[in-house]
Amino acid sequence: MIELSHVSLKYDRQTSALEDVNLSVDEGEFVFIVGPSGAGKSSIIKLLLREKVASSGIVTVDGVNVGRLKQRQIPQYRRKLGVVFQDFRLIPNMTVYDNVAFSMRVTDAANKVIRNRVPYILNLMGLEKKAKRFPHEISGGEQQRVALARALVNDPPIIIADEPTGNIDPELSYEIVELLEGINACGTTVLMVTHEHEMVHHFGGRIITIEHGTIARDEVLKKGGARG
Ligand code: ADP
Ligand code: ADP
Numbered sequence: 001m002i003e004l005s006h007v008s009l010k011y012d013r014q015t016s017a018l019e020d021v022n023l024s025v026d027e028g029e030f031v032f033i034v035g036p037s038g039a040g041k042s043s044i045i046k047l048l049l050r051e052k053v054a055s056s057g058i059v060t061v062d063g064v065n066v067g068r069l070k071q072r073q074i075p076q077y078r079r080k081l082g083v084v085f086q087d088f089r090l091i092p093n094m095t096v097y098d099n100v101a102f103s104m105r106v107t108d109a110a111n112k113v114i115r116n117r118v119p120y121i122l123n124l125m126g127l128e129k130k131a132k133r134f135p136h137e138i139s140g141g142e143q144q145r146v147a148l149a150r151a152l153v154n155d156p157p158i159i160i161a162d163e164p165t166g167n168i169d170p171e172l173s174y175e176i177v178e179l180l181e182g183i184n185a186c187g188t189t190v191l192m193v194t195h196e197h198e199m200v201h202h203f204g205g206r207i208i209t210i211e212h213g214t215i216a217r218d219e220v221l222k223k224g225g226a227r228g
Contacts, residue, residue, distance in 0.1 A: 001025055001026055001027040001028075001029070001061070001062055001157070001158065001189045002023070002024070002025040002048065002060070002061055002062075002158070002189070002191065003023070003024045003025075003058075003059070003060040003061075004021050004022060004023040004024075004044070004047070004057065004058075004059055005022060005057055005058045005059075005060070006020050006021075006022060006056065006057040006058070007020070007021045007022075007023075007047065007054045007056070007057030007058070007059060008020055008021070008054065008055050008056045008057055009040075009043050009047065009052060009054055009055050009213075010055045016213055017040050017043040017213055018040045018043050018044065018047075018054075018213045018214075019212075019213045019214055020057070020214065021040075021044070021057070021213070021214060021215060022215070023044075023208065023215060023218075025189060025191065026189075027157070027187075027189055028184070028187055028188075028189060029189055029190075029206060030180070030181065030184040030189075030190045030192075030205050030206070031190070031191050031192070031205070031206045031207075031208060032192050032193075032194060032200045032203075032205065032206070032207045032208070033191065033192065033193045033194075033208050033210060034193075034194060034195065034197065034200055034207060034208070034209050034210070035195075035209050035210035035211055035216070036195075036211065037195070039210040039211050039212065039213070040210050040212075040213040040214075041162075041193045041210050042162065042193070043213075044193075044210070045160060045162050045193060047059050047066065048061060048066065048081065048160060048191075049078065049081065049083065049160070050066050050067075050069060050074050050077065050078070053066075053067045054067055061077075061080060061081075061158070062080050062157055062158070064077055064080075079107060079154060079156065080156055080157055080158055081156055081158050081159075081160055082150075082151030082152055082154070082156040082158070082159045082160070082188075083151055083159075083160045083161075083162070084144075084147050084148055084151045084159070084160070084161040084162065084164045085147065085162055085163075085164075086162055086163040086164065086166040086167055087167065088135075088143045088144060088146070088147045088167070089147065090135040090143060090146055090147060090150075091135075092134065092135055092136065093134070094134070094135075095131065095132050095133060095134055096122070096127060096130045096131050096132070096133050096134075096135070096138065096146050097118055097122070097131040097132065099135070099146055099150055100118050100121060100122065100146065100149045100150050100153050101114050101118045101153075102150075103150045103153050103154060104117065104118070104153055104154060107154060109154075117153060118153065119131070121149045121152055121153050122149060124149075124152075125145040125146070125148060125149045125179065126145065127142065127145055127146060127149060130142055130146075140167060140168045140169070140172070141168050141169065141172040141175065141176075144164060144165075144167075144168050144172065144176055145176070145179070147164070148164070148176065148179060148180075152183065156188070157188065157189060158188065158189045158190075158191065159180065159183060159184075159188055159189070159190045159191070160191050160192075161176075161180060161190070161191070161192040161193065162193045163193055163194060163195070164176055164180075164192065164194075165177070165194060165196060165199070166194075166195075170199075173196060173199055174199065174202070177192070177199065177203055180192060181203070200221075201221065201224070201225035202223070202224070202225070203223065204220075204221040204222050204223040204224065204225065205220065205221065206218070206219070206220050207219055207220070207221055
């Protein structure tokens with residue numbers, strides 16, 4: 001589903017953010033990406049979103065050679081990816097309902113489909129009572145669930161979460177990962193970047209450690225942290 005083959009990324013002559021990275025994620029996998037600040041985690045996400053193009057190597061997502069996309073093909077391509085950012089990026093002057101509905105409106109979804117789908121997703125995220133609130137009127141944990149609802153509403157094959165728990169309480173972080181696990185159980189591929197080692201060990205699964213722009217470890221841990 002996601003493949004990086006001999007991928008390097010240089011921001012300038014001095015800064016090599018990624019160096020000869022080889023990485024393959026199958027459809028339906030749940031993968032944590034961990035590593036220290038500056039290791040190259042965000043650079044991988046930027047390549048997947050086609051915010052950056054690899055200096056060398058090939059990035060393939062759901063059969064698409066991402067680096068080869070033409071500008072006009074990029075919006076359509078990005079619909080494959082539901083993205084949750086650390087800072088939520090909700091639209092402040094839109095209600096919870098409209099924040100989620102907006103993601104569907106930009107894909108030209110029919111109104112009837114939107115009116116069915118948005119309440120369904122808000123319900124799934126436990127946000128049905130918050131539909132008419134504005135982002136500043138709900139808690140951080142709820143804002144994060146709105147961000148997740150928005151990433152999910154178009155039913156993308158892949159969810160990318162970039163430090164989604166960085167701005168919320170630790171207990172709520174676990175809740176978000178549990179929601180992502182539920183989504184993954186329904187077949188969606190999930191890639192989650194985090195620096196919260198304790199949480200990663202709690203959940204276990206496939207953990208890819210990035211250090212100095214390369215893959216330092218790619219391992220499977222059992223729930224609780226034992227090596228599987
Ligand atoms: P992480 O997400 O793991 O913290 P990044 O992918 O953001 O790491 O950064 C990897 C390396 O690339 C770091 O050395 C960082 O300083 C550098 N870098 C990131 N973004 C830029 C940029 N826009 N211009 C120059 N260097 C950058
Ligand atoms: P959570 O534990 O779900 O993050 P909190 O304990 O922070 O929620 O808040 C409890 C309730 O108070 C929430 O249902 C939320 O809607 C409401 N609430 C929280 N912050 C605000 C706010 N700034 N304005 C209005 N309502 C709020």
